Amino acid sequence: MGHPYIPSDLSLPDYVPGSLSPFTIVAVYVLSSLFVATTIWLISGRFPRVSTTERWLMCWWAFTGLTHIVLEGYFAFSPQFYKDTTPCYLSEVWKEYSKGDSRYAARDAGVVTVEGITAVLEGPASLLLVYAIAKRAAYREVLQLAISLGQLYGTAVYFITAILEGDNFASSTYHYFAYYVFANSFWILIPSLIIVRSWKKICAATEAQVQKKAKAL
Amino acid sequence: MGHPYIPSDLSLPDYVPGSLSPFTIVAVYVLSSLFVATTIWLISGRFPRVSTTERWLMCWWAFTGLTHIVLEGYFAFSPQFYKDTTPCYLSEVWKEYSKGDSRYAARDAGVVTVEGITAVLEGPASLLLVYAIAKRAAYREVLQLAISLGQLYGTAVYFITAILEGDNFASSTYHYFAYYVFANSFWILIPSLIIVRSWKKICAATEAQVQKKAKAL
Numbered sequence: 276m277g278h279p280y281i282p283s284d285l286s287l288p289d290y291v292p293g294s295l296s297p298f299t300i301v302a303v304y305v306l307s308s309l310f311v312a313t314t315i316w317l318i319s320g321r322f323p324r325v326s327t328t329e330r331w332l333m334c335w336w337a338f339t340g341l342t343h344i345v346l347e348g349y350f351a352f353s354p355q356f357y358k359d360t361t362p363c364y365l366s367e368v369w370k371e372y373s374k375g376d377s378r379y380a381a382r383d384a385g386v387v388t389v390e391g392i393t394a395v396l397e398g399p400a401s402l403l404l405v406y407a408i409a410k411r412a413a414y415r416e417v418l419q420l421a422i423s424l425g426q427l428y429g430t431a432v433y434f435i436t437a438i439l440e441g442d443n444f445a446s447s448t449y450h451y452f453a454y455y456v457f458a459n460s461f462w463i464l465i466p467s468l469i470i471v472r473s474w475k476k477i478c479a480a481t482e483a484q485v486q487k488k489a490k491a492l
Numbered sequence: 493m494g495h496p497y498i499p500s501d502l503s504l505p506d507y508v509p510g511s512l513s514p515f516t517i518v519a520v521y522v523l524s525s526l527f528v529a530t531t532i533w534l535i536s537g538r539f540p541r542v543s544t545t546e547r548w549l550m551c552w553w554a555f556t557g558l559t560h561i562v563l564e565g566y567f568a569f570s571p572q573f574y575k576d577t578t579p580c581y582l583s584e585v586w587k588e589y590s591k592g593d594s595r596y597a598a599r600d601a602g603v604v605t606v607e608g609i610t611a612v613l614e615g616p617a618s619l620l621l622v623y624a625i626a627k628r629a630a631y632r633e634v635l636q637l638a639i640s641l642g643q644l645y646g647t648a649v650y651f652i653t654a655i656l657e658g659d660n661f662a663s664s665t666y667h668y669f670a671y672y673v674f675a676n677s678f679w680i681l682i683p684s685l686i687i688v689r690s691w692k693k694i695c696a697a698t699e700a701q702v703q704k705k706a707k708a709l
Contacts, residue, residue, distance in 0.1 A: 384656040385602040388649050413695040413702070420634065421641055428645045432605050439601040478630040480697040485630070487704065 278357070280377035281446050287357055287380055293370035294362045300371050303364060304346075308338050315405065322409050328472075332419070333405050335465060339426075340401030348394035354382055374446040375454025376437070385436040389429040397425050416480075420473040423466035430462050495574070497594035498663050504574055504597055510587035511579045517588050520581060521563075525555050532622065539626050545689075549636070550622050552682060556643075557618030565611035571599055591663040592671025593654070602653040606646040614642050633697075637690040640683035647679050 277283075278290045293300075312334040319330040349365040350356065357373070357380045359366035373380040400422050407415040437444060437455075445451035494500075495507040510517075529551040536547040566582040567573065574590070574597045576583035590597040617639050624632040654661060654672075662668035 384653040385605070385649070387656055388602070388652040391652065392645070392648055411702075413699040414691070416698060417634075417637065417691055417694045421637070424638055424641050425645060428609070428642060431609055432602070432649055435605040435608065436601040439604055474631070474634055477634045477694050477698070480694070480701045481633060482630040483701050483704065484697045485628070487700065 278380070279446050280373055280380055281444060282377070285377055285381055289358045290380075291358055291360050293367045295364070295367045295371075297371055300364075300367055304368070308342075311337050311341060319409060324411060325409060329408050332469070333408050335469075336401045336404040336408070336419075339462075339465075340398050340405070343393050343398030343401060347390045348398060350379065351387060351391040351394045356380075372454055372458075375444075375450040375458070377444045377446075378437070378440075383436075383440075385432060389432050392425070393429050397422050397429075416473045416476045419469050420477065423469040423473070426462050426466040427470070430459060430466075433459070495597070496663050497590055497597055498661060499594070502594055502598055506575045507597075508575055508577050510584045512581070512584045512588075514588055517581075517584055521585070525559075528554050528558060536626060541628060542626060546625050549686070550625050552686075553618045553621040553625070553636075556679075556682075557615050557622070560610050560615030560618060564607045565615060567596065568604060568608040568611045573597075589671055589675075592661075592667040592675070594661045594663075595654070595657075600653070600657075602649060606649050609642070610646050614639050614646075633690045633693045636686050637694065640686040640690070643679050643683040644687070647676060647683075650676070 278285070278287050279292070280287070315334045315337045316330060319325055319333045325333070346365065346368055350369050353366065353369075356366040356369050359370075369379055376386075378386045400418060404415065404418055404422065406412075407418060445455055495502070495504050496509070497504070532551045532554045533547060536542055536550045542550070563582065563585060567586050570583065570586075573583040573586050576587075586596055593603075595603045617635060621632065621635055621639065623629075624635060662672055
C-alpha cells in the first residue's frame, strides 16, 4: 500500500493510513490545550504574588511541557507509529504531521534526536516551571532561560537539517506551511520572547547585587 | 583513489589524502591553544577585580571561541575540504578528524548543522565573554550559561545522532576513542562545570534581590 508522503520513493513497509480527519486531530489538540491552560490560569489566580505575565507563563509551560512529554515523547519512542492499525490518537497525530515533514515517518536521526531531548529533558523541566513560578523559586528565571534556549536550539537544528537535506519533505504547499512552518513558529516566537525577558531579569538581579556589594564597601 | 574512512563504501570522489602527520596536526593545535591561553592569562592578571577562577574562564572562552570560529567555522563552510590538494592546515585537521567520525567527510546534515550553529553563534559569543568577564559586565553569568548549554546541546545531538545511525564511523578503535570520545569529552565536562557555577551565581543574585525587596517592605 502506498503512502501520502514526499519523497514518494520513501520506503514505509506495512504503512497503515490514519483514520481520524485532520480537523479532528487538530480540534482534540486545541481543545485539550485550552482545557490545560484554563485550569492553570484559574489555579494560578490563587497565588497573590504571581503577576499576570507569570500566570500566562505558567499556562505556556504547562501546555508546552505536556506537548513535549505526551506528543513528542510518544513519537521519540515509537519508531513504528506509521504501522499502527488502531485509531490511536498519538499515532494519528504523527501520521498526519508527517505530511508536513516526512522525516518523522522516515525516522530521520536528527529529528528523533531533537524530539528525544525535548521530550525527556525539556518536557519534565517545563512542568517543574509551573510549580517554580507559583512558588517564586529563585531558579525560575534561569530555568525558563535554559529551556527556552533548548527549544530554540532544537528548532534551529530541525529547520537547518531540513534545508541541508533539500527541504523536500512536505506532501503539499498547504502541509508545508500549515504544519512545518506555522505549527513550529510558536516554538521560535515564544521562547525568543521568554529569553529576552529572563535575560533582562537575570542581568537586573546581578546588577542589583553588584551595587549592594559596592554600597557595603 | 580510495579513502581511509569507515564505512569504506562511502563515496568521496577526488579525495586527496592529508600530508601532515597526526602528531604535527595535534601539536600545532595544542601549541597555538597554549599560546592563546597564556596570553589571556597574562593580560587578565592586569584586572584586579577578576578572580583566579575568572582568569581560567577567560582562557577557556578564548580557546573555545577560536576553536569554534577557526576550526569549526572552516569545516561548516568548506564542503569540499577532503578534495583539498594543498597542505592547508585547516583541511588537514578535518581529513584527520574524519578518521574518528567519517560523517565530517560525508557532510552529514546533523554534524554540519551543529558545527554551523557552534561556529556562527557560539564562537563570537565566546570571544565576547573574554571581554565581558574582564569588564565584569552584568550579563557575564547568563551568557556563560547560555553558551555552555548550547555546547552541551550540540554535543548531545552529535553523539545521539551517531548512535541512531549505527555508531560505525571510525577508522579504528584508536581513532574512535582518541578523536571521537576523548577530544569531545572536554566540551561535555567543562560546559557542565560552568553551567553549575553560573546557575548557582544567578540563583544567589535572584535570592539576594528578593531578600532586599522583602526588607524594603
